Amino acid sequence: MPDSTMADALPRDLAEQRFARLYRDNARGVLGYALRRCADPEDAADVVAETFLAAWRRLGEVPAGEEGRLWLYGTARLVVANQQRGERRRSRLAEQLRAELRRRLPAEMPPDPTGIVEALAALEEDDRELLMLVGWEELTPAQAARVLGITPLAARSRLHRARRRLRARLAESEASDSREIELEAKEAGR
Amino acid sequence: MKTHELDRELKAANPLPWQVLATLGIAAAEAELGEAIVAEPVGAGAEAEAGAASHPRRPRRTLLALAGGLAALTAIVILLLSGGTQDGATRAYSADLVRFAEASPLLLLEGPGWRVQNAVEENRREGIDGSIEFVTGKPIPYESITITGSSKAERESGMFPPAVRRRRVELFWRHGSLAEAISTQRSGLHPHGQRWIKLPVLDTTAAVDTRAESFVNQGGPGNRQMVAFWSESGYVLELRAAVPDQAAFEERLGWLTKVDSQAWLDAMPAKVVKAADHEAAVREMLKGIPVPSTFRPSQIPDEGLTTDRYQVGAKVTATVSCLWFLQWAEARRTGDRQAELEAEKAMATSRHWRILREMAKDGAYPETIWELAAEMPSGVWEWAGRRHPLLPRAESLGCARLGLPLLSRKQKLQRERGAPLPPR
Numbered sequence: 001m002p003d004s005t006m007a008d009a010l011p012r013d014l015a016e017q018r019f020a021r022l023y024r025d026n027a028r029g030v031l032g033y034a035l036r037r038c039a040d041p042e043d044a045a046d047v048v049a050e051t052f053l054a055a056w057r058r059l060g061e062v063p064a065g066e067e068g069r070l071w072l073y074g075t076a077r078l079v080v081a082n083q084q085r086g087e088r089r090r091s092r093l094a095e096q097l098r099a100e101l102r103r104r105l106p107a108e109m110p111p112d113p114t115g116i117v118e119a120l121a122a123l124e125e126d127d128r129e130l131l132m133l134v135g136w137e138e139l140t141p142a143q144a145a146r147v148l149g150i151t152p153l154a155a156r157s158r159l160h161r162a163r164r165r166l167r168a169r170l171a172e173s174e175a176s177d178s179r180e181i182e183l184e185a186k187e188a189g190r
Numbered sequence: 191m192k193t194h195e196l197d198r199e200l201k202a203a204n205p206l207p208w209q210v211l212a213t214l215g216i217a218a219a220e221a222e223l224g225e226a227i228v229a230e231p232v233g234a235g236a237e238a239e240a241g242a243a244s245h246p247r248r249p250r251r252t253l254l255a256l257a258g259g260l261a262a263l264t265a266i267v268i269l270l271l272s273g274g275t276q277d278g279a280t281r282a283y284s285a286d287l288v289r290f291a292e293a294s295p296l297l298l299l300e301g302p303g304w305r306v307q308n309a310v311e312e313n314r315r316e317g318i319d320g321s322i323e324f325v326t327g328k329p330i331p332y333e334s335i336t337i338t339g340s341s342k343a344e345r346e347s348g349m350f351p352p353a354v355r356r357r358r359v360e361l362f363w364r365h366g367s368l369a370e371a372i373s374t375q376r377s378g379l380h381p382h383g384q385r386w387i388k389l390p391v392l393d394t395t396a397a398v399d400t401r402a403e404s405f406v407n408q409g410g411p412g413n414r415q416m417v418a419f420w421s422e423s424g425y426v427l428e429l430r431a432a433v434p435d436q437a438a439f440e441e442r443l444g445w446l447t448k449v450d451s452q453a454w455l456d457a458m459p460a461k462v463v464k465a466a467d468h469e470a471a472v473r474e475m476l477k478g479i480p481v482p483s484t485f486r487p488s489q490i491p492d493e494g495l496t497t498d499r500y501q502v503g504a505k506v507t508a509t510v511s512c513l514w515f516l517q518w519a520e521a522r523r524t525g526d527r528q529a530e531l532e533a534e535k536a537m538a539t540s541r542h543w544r545i546l547r548e549m550a551k552d553g554a555y556p557e558t559i560w561e562l563a564a565e566m567p568s569g570v571w572e573w574a575g576r577r578h579p580l581l582p583r584a585e586s587l588g589c590a591r592l593g594l595p596l597l598s599r600k601q602k603l604q605r606e607r608g609a610p611l612p613p614r
């Protein structure tokens with residue numbers, strides 16, 4: 001699909017108004033999406049910058065309202081994927097946001113007492129992304145389907161499989177922990 | 191593990207839940223990024239250049255100006271409206287309402303994801319006093335805190351956890367002396383000591399009590415209560431917030447923005463009754479409420495103030511209750527048993543008044559009316575092992591302010607002098 005420039009699609013004033021509304025309603029949500037997936041908060045700042053720059057340049061394609069949010073998540077997902085493939089770019093636009101995130105975010109991740117985050121990380125990318133969209137971005141399966149570019153039926157079916165795999169990973173992890181504890185007890189008993 | 195248990199565990203493991211995300215102090219940096227994006231060229235082609243020529247690039251501040259009329263770059267332009275002008279049309283407000291709006295400081299808290307949850311104003315002798323409650327995330331209900339135990343072993347119950355309390359900011363305004371307001375705050379309970387500092391707010395400087403926690407169980411790391419005092423346009427302003435640290439409080443002060451009356455009124459949520467809707471709201475609230483023959487709808491004050499259903503409900507039920515108590519008191523004085531019973535029977539239905547049942551979710555005012563109704567047949571109320579006449583207690587509904595005083599001047603003086611209980 002060819003890019004449509006903002007100037008072609010909308011008069012400038014209207015475009016700025018439209019973008020302002022899109023940005024104010026979704027910037028924090030997109031940042032949250034990025035922070036939950038990037039190892040480095042500075043990378044998350046760049047994801048936000050690139051995502052909204054894409055939205056500004058292709059404003060005519062961005063749907064209004066709730067669909068616009070899902071469009072942004074879909075775009076952010078592609079930006080994150082590019083970063084993970086090594087196509088990391090430091091956007092000068094996000095310089096101040098990077099600095100602020102370095103200052104404001106806690107230095108350490110919150111504890112993971114149940115091991116579910118670790119189990120999630122061990123899943124295949126598609127399973128993990130779907131579970132995170134539903135569990136952490138709190139999207140419905142139909143909304144997650146829009147982000148991933150699949151049908152709602154496919155999303156529900158994949159979600160069912162992803163949950164099963166996550167359960168299995170958790171069970172493996174618990175069994176492994178139990179074995180380690182037994183081993184430690186034996187070692188201590190010697 | 192069942193699916194809902196798995197989902198719950200996964201949700202709980204969210205490394206950055208919304209309530210943490212919403213309180214990150216990055217508003218200025220976000221605004222800067224937004225402006226920088228809009229200033230970027232949209233394409234390298236001739237069409238883009240031609241477009242840019244015919245619409246000269248605006249200064250970077252335009253993004254904020256278009257998005258909400260803000261003048262300050264430090265405040266992010268996110269004003270989420272939960273009611274009002276969703277169709278984008280400008281709503282017309284009555285001249286009375288605009289006049290009363292302009293008599294208030296016209297301040298909003300424009301932080302990302304924050305909105306007005308409630309707003310109350312009252313017309314006092316000195317002028318209009320009021321308060322606005324801003325929240326982010328899910329609505330925060332009425333917090334009812336009970337203290338038990340001694341001062342050395344105090345227990346509070348009913349307080350919301352810090353993560354919830356941090357999602358609310360309250361702004362108060364009243365006429366009076368700033369020095370007096372600060373002095374009153376200094377003399378209040380400070381179980382963790384006091385530490386006052388000065389912080390910038392709008393175009394002035396606020397005196398800030400950074401240890402304003404009044405409960406022993408508050409005040410640990412990341413769990414602070416702070417309050418800022420300053421004066422503006424003849425008002426004493428007070429901003430109260432539970433925050434993790436001083437930086438978060440400074441951020442909230444930075445979000446305060448002066449707006450015009452249109453924007454201020456537009457920001458009021460649907461439940462805040464606007465003057466134009468007052469008559470309809472009163473009519474709806476009166477359904478199912480028996481009223482005495484002396485009742486006229488015009489007796490319910492409509493001061494054209496922005497207020498909420500709870501406040502309107504209180505005025506409606508207080509007016510009706512005061513009129514029934516007036517009939518009841520006169521009937522007892524003259525020996526008109528029929529009129530006395532009529533009033534008691536009418537007030538006994540108050541448990542079923544729909545507006546009171548609605549209000550009971552948000553506050554304790556309905557309980558006052560229900561207790562008065564229950565005590566009407568005996569004519570007395572009991573407290574601390576003693577019986578007291580009921581009429582002075584009923585007066586506390588605000589009957590005199592409504593123009594319906596229950597006590598004559600003589601009775602008031604007798605009450606003040608501690609006169610004995612009159613015989614039935």
